[in-house]
């Protein structure tokens with residue numbers, strides 16, 4: 650049905666409201682929100698890449714988790730802020746404001762359900778700032794809500810072992826790593842015979858960009874007509890398996906750490922915010 654790569658017993662929407670109300674330790678149960686996108690990824694990859702990768706890696710991580718660690722995946726956000734790709738058909742984008750509201754309102758719902766630990770695992774390079782802004786807003790609303798905005802590629806992936814120096818330096822989209830991982834997660838959607846390499850020029854100011862990556866705002870079309878920014882041509886399913894193993898095992902560890910996390914005691918809520926927004930602090934609604 651809807652759980653995709655997530656083991657069904659770790660998929661939060663499969664629980665009834667009474668099962669959720671009776672969970673033994675909601676405050677230390679980790680709720681993971683995969684935040685993907687639907688946007689062009691060159692001629693060789695489907696538009697679903699970022700959603701498939703964040704939901705796929707988290708699903709595999711949850712499958713590795715010891716039974717006693719309480720953690721659930723939410724249904725992924727499948728549309729994101731993909732405006733840099735809007736010149737290509739198939740890109741379905743929200744504005745940053747809509748995505749920000751979506752993540753905040755989902756966070757409100759997670760907290761209202763009684764949970765206190767939310768891990769947002771973003772799969773799209775064009776929207777980490779939105780996740781960080783949403784997390785800060787949720788922190789302001791709820792004094793005891795732990796919200797961690799992060800990226801699915803933040804964990805060691807092993808991708809560097811397979812890629813050229815140029816790929817390491819300049820690849821940003823639909824390159825070797827994403828292609829290999831998709832060959833492991835959804836090979837039926839990958840068309841390697843259509844894979845092409847395409848790189849942006851190095852940014853010409855060392856002061857503004859010491860690593861050569863674009864220091865100014867760009868859209869994908871600035872770099873050519875294919876939508877690829879990198880070199881996917883050498884990617885293989887075997888490499889994808891290695892990347893998937895590495896990411897999912899590290900994510901399993903990270904989720905367990907979030908379960909155990911007890912960091913700082915915080916004041917209950919920022920003064921005045923609870924009154925302004927009408928939220929009830931620290932008491933989930935029945």
Ligand SMILES: [Zn+2]
Pocket residue numbers: 690698699772773774822823827
């Ligand atoms: Zn992508």
